[in-house]
Amino acid sequence: MINPNNKQTVYRVAVPSPLRRLFDYLSPVAQNEVSDSKILRAGTRVLVPFGHRKIVGIIVMIDNTSDLPLSRLKPIASIIDNEPLIPQYLFRLYVWAANYYQHPVGDALFHSFPALLRKGEDLPIQTIKHWRITEQGQNFSLEQLSRAPRQKEILALFHLEEVISQNDLRRRKISFPALKQLAEKDLIALTDVSEKVSTVHGKNYLLAEQPLDLYLEQKAALNSIDATSFNPYLLFGETGSGKTEVYLQAIEKVVRCGKQALVLIPEINLTPQTFDRFKQRFNCRIAVLHSGLTDREKGLAWDAARTGKASVVLGTRSAIFTPLKSPGLLIVDEEHDSSYKQQEGYRYSARDLAVIRAQKESIPLILGSATPSLESLYNCEKNRYTKLVLSRRPGKASAPCWIPVDIRKSKLTNGYSRELIEAITQALSEGDQVLIFLNRRGFAPTLTCHECGWISNCSSCEARLTVHRTPNRLVCHHCERMSPIPSKCPFCHSSQLECIGQGTERSEDILKALFPNTLILRVDRDTTRRKLAMKEVLAQINKGNPCILIGTQMLAKGHHFPNVTLVGILDADGGLFSPDFRAPERMGQLITQVAGRSGRGEKSGIVILQSLYCDHPFISSLISNDYEGFSEEIRKERKLARLPPCLLYTSPSPRDRYMAIIRSEATNNAAAVDFLKYYRQCAESLPPKNTEVNYLGPLPATMERRNDRFRHILSIYCADRGELQGLIKRLCLKVENSSLARRVRWSVDVDPQDVS
Ligand code: ADP
Ligand code: ZN
Ligand code: ZN
Numbered sequence: 107m108i109n110p111n112n113k114q115t116v117y118r119v120a121v122p123s124p125l126r127r128l129f130d131y132l133s134p135v136a137q138n139e140v141s142d143s144k145i146l147r148a149g150t151r152v153l154v155p156f157g158h159r160k161i162v163g164i165i166v167m168i169d170n171t172s173d174l175p176l177s178r179l180k181p182i183a184s185i186i187d188n189e190p191l192i193p194q195y196l197f198r199l200y201v202w203a204a205n206y207y208q209h210p211v212g213d214a215l216f217h218s219f220p221a222l223l224r225k226g227e228d229l230p231i232q233t234i235k236h237w238r239i240t241e242q243g244q245n246f247s248l249e250q251l252s253r254a255p256r257q258k259e260i261l262a263l264f265h266l267e268e269v270i271s272q273n274d275l276r277r278r279k280i281s282f283p284a285l286k287q288l289a290e291k292d293l294i295a296l297t298d299v300s301e302k303v304s305t306v307h308g309k310n311y312l313l314a315e316q317p318l319d320l321y322l323e324q325k326a327a328l329n330s331i332d333a334t335s336f337n338p339y340l341l342f343g344e345t346g347s348g349k350t351e352v353y354l355q356a357i358e359k360v361v362r363c364g365k366q367a368l369v370l371i372p373e374i375n376l377t378p379q380t381f382d383r384f385k386q387r388f389n390c391r392i393a394v395l396h397s398g399l400t401d402r403e404k405g406l407a408w409d410a411a412r413t414g415k416a417s418v419v420l421g422t423r424s425a426i427f428t429p430l431k432s433p434g435l436l437i438v439d440e441e442h443d444s445s446y447k448q449q450e451g452y453r454y455s456a457r458d459l460a461v462i463r464a465q466k467e468s469i470p471l472i473l474g475s476a477t478p479s480l481e482s483l484y485n486c487e488k489n490r491y492t493k494l495v496l497s498r499r500p501g502k503a504s505a506p507c508w509i510p511v512d513i514r515k516s517k518l519t520n521g522y523s524r525e526l527i528e529a530i531t532q533a534l535s536e537g538d539q540v541l542i543f544l545n546r547r548g549f550a551p552t553l554t555c556h557e558c559g560w561i562s563n564c565s566s567c568e569a570r571l572t573v574h575r576t577p578n579r580l581v582c583h584h585c586e587r588m589s590p591i592p593s594k595c596p597f598c599h600s601s602q603l604e605c606i607g608q609g610t611e612r613s614e615d616i617l618k619a620l621f622p623n624t625l626i627l628r629v630d631r632d633t634t635r636r637k638l639a640m641k642e643v644l645a646q647i648n649k650g651n652p653c654i655l656i657g658t659q660m661l662a663k664g665h666h667f668p669n670v671t672l673v674g675i676l677d678a679d680g681g682l683f684s685p686d687f688r689a690p691e692r693m694g695q696l697i698t699q700v701a702g703r704s705g706r707g708e709k710s711g712i713v714i715l716q717s718l719y720c721d722h723p724f725i726s727s728l729i730s731n732d733y734e735g736f737s738e739e740i741r742k743e744r745k746l747a748r749l750p751p752c753l754l755y756t757s758p759s760p761r762d763r764y765m766a767i768i769r770s771e772a773t774n775n776a777a778a779v780d781f782l783k784y785y786r787q788c789a790e791s792l793p794p795k796n797t798e799v800n801y802l803g804p805l806p807a808t809m810e811r812r813n814d815r816f817r818h819i820l821s822i823y824c825a826d827r828g829e830l831q832g833l834i835k836r837l838c839l840k841v842e843n844s845s846l847a848r849r850v851r852w853s854v855d856v857d858p859q860d861v862s
Contacts, residue, residue: 116172117146117182119154119163120212122224126838128211129154129163130172132181149190149197153183153226162186162226164215166201186226191219191412192429195466200427203459208766208834208854209452217452218427222405229409230402235272236297237285239264243293256284264294312362314389317355318500324348327494328355331472333363333434336465340441340482341474343496344505344731345702346666349474350380352496353437354387356472361390361417365434368411368419370426370456372443372663379644379666380439384420395421395428398637423448426456426463433467436460440663441473441482442695447859455857476702477695477733480741481751506673506704506711508729510720518716520616521608526674526714527620534624534652538671538709542613542656543700545681545693547630548572549612550605553580553591557600566814573605575612576632585813613676614656621654629657662699671711673704678717682724686808686862687749690724694736697728748823750857763800764827766834767858768820769807772850775816779804781841781850782820788840789822794829808862815851819861831856 118128131154133146146152146165154163160183172179190197204214216224223229243264251258260280264270275285288294320328327341333356343349357367371380373396384392393407393416410416414431421428423446438446438460446457457473464471473482473491486493499505509525516523521544533540550573553562562571564582571580573591580589594601605612614628627643634640640660647655650669655661681693697715705711717725727735744750750765768785772778782804793799800823807817824830834854841847 114170114176116169116176116179117152117165118167118169119152119182120166120215121154121156121161121163122216123212124210125212126210126842128166129156130174130179131163132176132179134182134184146185147190148194149192151186151191151223151226153186155180155183162224163212164219166211166215191223191229196427196429196463199459199463199466202462203454204452205835206831207452207454207856208831208838209454214452214454217424220404220408221401230405232406232410232415236269237264237272237275237289237294238269238297240292240295243288246293254284254287256281257288260284260288261293269297311389312358313387315386317358317387318348318351320351320355321348321498321500323496323498324352324500327352327496330492330494331356331470333360333470336468336470338461338464338471338473338485338491339494340478340486340491341472341494341496342478343474343476344499344733345476345699346499347476347496348500349439349476349496350383351500353439353472353474354384356435356437356470357418358388360434361388363434365432366411366414366417366419366430367435367437368421368425368428368430368433369437369439370421370423370446370460371439372445373422381420384418388418390417391415392418392420395419395425397422397424423456426459430467433469435469436464436467436471438471438473439475441475442477442479443663444692444859447857449860453853453855453858455859458857477698478737479751480691480737480744483734483737484741484751504705504710505731506701506713508701508713508715508731510725510729511714511716512718512720513716514718516716521613521676522616522620522674523714523716526676526716529672529712529714530621530654530674533672533712534621534654536671537652539647539650539652539667539669540654540672540674541661541667541670541700541703542617542654542674542676543658543661543696544608544610544613544656544676545658545696546607546609546677547611547632547658548581548583548609549575549615550607550609552606554604554606555595555598555600556602556604558595558598560595560597566812568809568811572609574632575615584809608676610656610658617654617656625651625653627653627655627657629655629660631658631660633657634660659696659700661703662696665703667703668708670703671705671709673701673711673713675700675713675715678715678725678728679719682717682719682722686860687744687747688859688861690743691737691740694724694728694733694740698733698736763823763825764830765858766822766830767855767861768822768852769817769855770804770819770850770852771812771815771817773815774849777846777849778816778818781846781852782818784844784846785837785841786820788837789833792833792836792840794824794826794833797824797826797829799824799830799833821861 115133117131119131120128148165150165152163152165153160200215200218204211248258248262251261331339341349341352360367381394391410393410395404395407408428411419412429412431419428438457441457447455460471485491511523511525513523516525530540552570553573562580564571564587566587567582567584569582569584571582574581578591580591595603610628610630614626617626627646629643647667675697678697681689701713704713715729719725723739724736727739768782770778770781786801803820804818807819810817
C-alpha cells in the first residue's frame with residue numbers, strides 16, 4: 107500500500123462517463139481527510155472535481171506517476187467512504203468484467219453498485235419496530251390488570267422479555283388493540299432498533315417447514331455438491347423434476363455453516379412463486395434484488411447481503427454484483443435464460459460472471475436448467491462442469507406425452523387444428539386446465555390489402571406493423587411506433603383490408619368463440635403491464651377451476667400449474683427455422699419449458715405440437731422428450747457454420763474459438779458500414795502475435811433498418827480469449843476518437859447471445 111500521506115500519490119478514478127479511461131487525482135488537500143483511519147483503497151468512493159462540477163468517482167488504482175505532469179492534477183475534493191464498501195477481490199472482479207466486456211470502466215463500475223451509492227449517498231439503515239417495557243410498566247403490578255386479561259398476558263410477557271420485536275409479537279398472535287391500550291397507559295412503548303446481524307441459526311429456527319424427502323437422484327445430486335471449494339455443477343432436470351428442492355436443501359446446508367447463498371433467477375416479477383417458496387422454507391432473512399424495487403429498498407437489500415444480515419440473497423441479473431459477507435453457494439436458476447446477458451449498454455453475462463465469481467470465492471456454483479444452453483452442455487462434455495441429472499418427476503407426476511400434429515394434413519381453423527380443439531374440449535370436460543402457447547403478441551402480425559397487396563410496414567424499421575385490438579392500433583414491436591388502423595388501403599383505397607396470421611389477442615378471441623362458457627386468461631406483455639397483473643392471473647389459475655391460459659413465453663418461466671394437463675403449441679416453426687443462429691435453440695428451450703407446464707400434478711400431461719415439419723430432427727427429438735438429443739442436432743448445425751459454442755478451428759488441431767461482435771448503427775447507411783470497415787482495417791493492421799484472428803463482415807444486421815437507423819455488424823473470432831480481449835481493447839482506444847466513430851452509435855458485444 108502506498109502511503110496516502112505521500113504527496114506524490116496519484117489516484118486513478120473512474121467516473122460515470124462513456125470514455126474508456128480513468129482520471130488521475132492527487133490526495134485530498136485537507137490533511138485530516140487522509141488520516142490513518144482513512145486509508146484510501148481501490149473501491150473507495152470519492153468526490154472529485156470534473157469540469158465545473160464535483161462528481162462521485164471510484165478509486166480504481168493507486169500509483170505514483172501520471173501521464174500528465176503532477177502539477178496539472180487536481181486533488182480529490184473529499185472522501186465519501188471511510189473504507190471500500192465491498193471486498194477487494196469483488197472490486198477487482200467488477201473491473202475485470204468491465205475490461206472483459208469492453209465497456210467503459212466508469213460506466214461499468216457505476217452499473218455494478220446500487221443507485222444510492224452511485225449518487226454518493228450513504229446506505230440506508232434498516233430499523234425494526236420493537237416494543238419495550240417502560241419503567242412505569244416494570245413497576246406496574248399485574249393484579250391491576252385482572253379485568254383486562256389480554257393486557258395482563260402481554261405485560262407479563264414484557265416483564266420476562268423487556269424488548270420484543272413487532273414481528274415476533276405478530277408471530278405470537280398477540281392482540282394489537284391490547285398492545286395499544288398498554289401503550290396508552292405508558293406501560294410499554296415503541297422503539298426503533300437497528301437490525302442485528304443474525305449469525306448462527308439454531309437448528310429449529312432456520313426452517314419454517316419440513317424439507318421434502320429427496321428421491322434417489324436428488325439425494326445423489328445434493329451429496330455430490332462439494333461445498334468446500336470451487337466446483338461448477340450443471341443441474342439438468344426437466345421442469346418439475348425437483349431442482350428447486352435441491353437448491354433449497356443445498357442452501358440449508360451452507361446457511362447452517364453460517365454462510366450465505368446467492369441465487370440468481372431470470373425474472374422475479376413474473377415468478378413470484380419462486381420467492382414464495384424460499385420464504386416458505388426459511389425463517390432466515392432473504393434479501394431480494396430486482397428492478398421493481400425503489401433505490402432505498404435495493405440499498406437495504408444490498409447492505410443486508412453485504413453485512414451478512416441476509417443469509418439468502420435472491421435476485422435478477424445485476425444481483426451478481428452483490429457483495430456477500432460469507433459467501434457459501436452461488437446458484438443460477440434457468441441458466442439458459444437470455445435475460446442473464448444484458449443486451450444494451452454494459453453487455454455482461456451474469457451467468458458467465460457467476461462462474462468467475464464462484465472461482466474467486468472458492469465456492470460451489472449450481473447452474474440449473476431443464477433446457478441447458480449449448481455452452482453449458484459443452485462445458486460438461488469438456489469436464490469443466492459436473493453434470494448432475496434429475497431424470498424424472500417426483501411422486502406421481504410423469505413426463506408429458508407429445509402428440510405432433512402435421513398441419514400440412516390437418517386443416518386449421520384460425521390456427522387451431524381439429525386435434526387440438528378436441529383435446530381442449532376433453533380436458534375441460536374433465537375439469538382440467540389448458541395452456542396454449544403462441545409466442546406472438548397482438549392480434550395479427552400483418553395487415554394487408556386484398557386488392558393490391560399493400561402490407562402494413564413500419565416506416566422506420568424493416569418490419570411489419572402488428573395489428574392490436576385492445577386498444578385498436580398498429581404497433582411496431584421494434585420501435586414502438588403506433589398508428590391508427592386504416593379503414594381503407596392507403597395505396598388503392600380499397601376497404602378490403604385483411605389481418606393475416608395469429609397473435610395472442612386473436613387466438614384468445616377464437617377460444618372465446620369456441621368455448622364461450624370457459625374462463626380464458628391471456629398472459630403477454632400487454633396484459634401484464636400493471637404491476638400486480640401477473641400475481642392476479644396466477645391467483646386465478648391457482649383456484650384450480652377449469653380454464654384456458656393463452657400466452658407468450660411469459661408462461662414458460664418457472665410456473666407450477668398443477669392442474670394443467672394439456673399444452674397446445676400453436677406454431678413451433680417460426681423460431682425453429684429462423685435466420686438468427688440462436689433462435690432454434692431458444693425456441694426448443696421455450697417449447698420444452700412450456701411443455702413442462704403440463705402434467706405437474708397428479709394427472710399426466712399431454713402436449714400437442716402443431717408443425718409443418720413433424721419429421722425434422724429438431725422436432726422429432728423435442729417430441730421424444732429428448733432435449734439433449736435436440737441440442738446435439740443444433741450443435742451439428744452450429745459446427746458446420748462454425749458458430750458458438752464449438753467454433754472449432756480444424757487445423758492444426760481442434761480448438762475452441764471465442765467471438766465478439768462490433769455493432770454500428772447510424773441514420774446514414776454508409777457511415778455505419780464505413781465505421782466497421784475502418785475498425786476491421788485497424789484490426790488487421792494490429793494483429794495479435796501468436797494467434798490467428800478471423801473476421802466476418804461488415805454485414806447488414808438481420809433487421810437492417812430499425813428505428814430509422816441502419817445497422818451493421820462485424821464478427822471477430824479468435825482461439826485465445828486473452829488475445830481477443832487485448833486486440834479489441836487496443837482497437838476501441840484507437841477508434842473511439844476517430845471522426846468515423848463520431849458519426850455512428852457503436853458497441854462491442856463479447857460472447858454475444860444475440861447476433862441478429
Ligand atoms: P423444478 O425446480 O425442477 O421445476 P421443483 O423443485 O419445483 O422442480 O419440484 C416440482 C414439484 O415437485 C414441486 O411441487 C415440489 O414440491 C415437488 N417435489 C420436489 N421434490 C420432491 C420430492 N423429493 N418428493 C416429493 N415432491 C417433490
Ligand atoms: Zn390496396
Ligand atoms: Zn418500427
